[in-house]
Amino acid sequence: MMNGMLDRDTFEAIEAYVLGTMPALERERFEERLRTDADLLAEVEQQTEHIRAVELGGLQRALKDIGRQQAAPAPGRSWMPYLKVAAAVAVVLCAALWYLNRPTTGERLYAAHYQPDPGLPVAMSATDDQAFQDAMVAYKLGDHAEAKAKWSTLLKDRPKSDTLRYYTAMAALGAGEFGAAIPVLDDVAHERTSPFASKAAWYLFLACTHEGDTARANAIHFDPADPHAAEAAAIQQAWR
Amino acid sequence: MEGVLSHTTTTAQWAEGLRRNDPKTLSSLYTRHFPTVCNYVQQNNGSEDDARDVFQESMVVLWLSVKEGRIVPEADPGGFIFRVAKNKWLDVLRSAAHRNMKVVQSERIVDPTDVVDADIEERIVRLRGVYDKLDDKCRQVLDQFYYERKDLATIATGMGVEEESIRTIKYRCMMKLRAFRKAIRGEEERQG
Numbered sequence: 435m436m437n438g439m440l441d442r443d444t445f446e447a448i449e450a451y452v453l454g455t456m457p458a459l460e461r462e463r464f465e466e467r468l469r470t471d472a473d474l475l476a477e478v479e480q481q482t483e484h485i486r487a488v489e490l491g492g493l494q495r496a497l498k499d500i501g502r503q504q505a506a507p508a509p510g511r512s513w514m515p516y517l518k519v520a521a522a523v524a525v526v527l528c529a530a531l532w533y534l535n536r537p538t539t540g541e542r543l544y545a546a547h548y549q550p551d552p553g554l555p556v557a558m559s560a561t562d563d564q565a566f567q568d569a570m571v572a573y574k575l576g577d578h579a580e581a582k583a584k585w586s587t588l589l590k591d592r593p594k595s596d597t598l599r600y601y602t603a604m605a606a607l608g609a610g611e612f613g614a615a616i617p618v619l620d621d622v623a624h625e626r627t628s629p630f631a632s633k634a635a636w637y638l639f640l641a642c643t644h645e646g647d648t649a650r651a652n653a654i655h656f657d658p659a660d661p662h663a664a665e666a667a668a669i670q671q672a673w674r
Numbered sequence: 675m676e677g678v679l680s681h682t683t684t685t686a687q688w689a690e691g692l693r694r695n696d697p698k699t700l701s702s703l704y705t706r707h708f709p710t711v712c713n714y715v716q717q718n719n720g721s722e723d724d725a726r727d728v729f730q731e732s733m734v735v736l737w738l739s740v741k742e743g744r745i746v747p748e749a750d751p752g753g754f755i756f757r758v759a760k761n762k763w764l765d766v767l768r769s770a771a772h773r774n775m776k777v778v779q780s781e782r783i784v785d786p787t788d789v790v791d792a793d794i795e796e797r798i799v800r801l802r803g804v805y806d807k808l809d810d811k812c813r814q815v816l817d818q819f820y821y822e823r824k825d826l827a828t829i830a831t832g833m834g835v836e837e838e839s840i841r842t843i844k845y846r847c848m849m850k851l852r853a854f855r856k857a858i859r860g861e862e863e864r865q866g
Binding site: 439440442445446453480481483484485486487488489490491492493494495496497498500501504505552553555556567571572574575577 | 811814836846
């Protein structure tokens with residue numbers, strides 16, 4: 435077994451060999467190496483087992499899904515009248531609930547214009563700023579609470595990092611924590627030298643819109659050349 | 675020998691389908707062979723849910739046996755599944771919760787491959803232990819790549835991220851598993 439990290443190229447070569455996707459000539463060379471390299475052989479055996487374990491997990495999920503589908507009873511004819519009444523009652527209840535909990539103007543505008551920041555590409559290196567990358571992985575997979583918690587921890591050591599502050603605010607917005615996002619966005623938006631300032635201003639504007647704080651939203655000025663200037667004007671128009 | 679799947683012409687195709695984790699093959703095997711197992715379990719104090727549990731466990735044994743070349747593809751999967759499922763259900767019946775129940779057929783099916791089965795069961799437990807170490811995010815990506823055999827671009831599109839990010843996430847998840855196994859091995863070496 436190789437000590438330390440396994441580099442990505444070697445990992446992917448072993449993966450291709452195990453999955454049978456390695457081209458024939460490359461495969462021959464790889465098998466030649468396997469005959470003399472005990473460490474590489476041990477890595478192949480371990481990766482084969484790991485892939486098999488993942489496949490087994492997938493198989494169990496698939497079997498459960500098929501079992502659930504087959505076990506679901508088809509509604510019988512005699513239940514139809516009751517189902518119709520139940521459906522009608524459900525529609526009325528849903529309408530009443532929607533009316534009571536209908537979104538505010540700000541919430542509607544926010545939902546119509548909010549597009550989450552896609553985040554930074556996750557870097558190839560497994561050792562370079564691993565904690566930041568782990569949080570970025572969580573953010574990209576929609577686990578905003580976890581991303582925010584991880585970035586917030588890093589912020590304690592690097593409180594001036596605009597990258598950390600901006601993405602902590604993005605994770606807070608993704609988690610629906612507007613109160614937490616607004617002051618952080620306000621800070622970054624006012625740092626005119628930061629590459630995140632313009633985007634932070636836009637998300638601050640949106641967050642204030644969501645919270646119904648039109649005065650604060652209107653106080654944010656967008657340069658006419660800003661890509662969000664027209665959209666912000668349209669939102670302000672909709673408020674009026 | 676009778677064809678096993680309605681949409682296949684040779685018996686070896688079901689094995690090839692399992693090897694590829696083909697969802698149609700899995701579904702066909704389920705539809706075709708579950709009723710026999712269900713019937714047996716229900717005749718022996720079990721419910722349909724009990725039958726599903728032992729059937730699904732038996733399918734896992736079949737799948738791994740095929741993947742690791744432990745049974746010949748020409749073998750009848752129905753007979754294999756029934757034998758494994760019956761033995762599993764008899765084990766359940768012998769457990770404390772079922773001691774007082776009447777069993778219609780109690781004899782365990784003895785088969786020369788039982789020794790292989792015992793080995794397979796140990797292997798399944800071991801593999802499940804490995805899978806349990808993965809968090810949900812890793813499972814989400816690795817399942818799609820290794821089980822469903824989707825390419826990186828398709829996974830990336832489905833999850834709304836860049837292909838390069840999925841490639842890195844996959845690598846990092848597998849390295850976490852490797853690091854975990856390495857730590858376990860180190861622990862065993864210190865103890866032993």
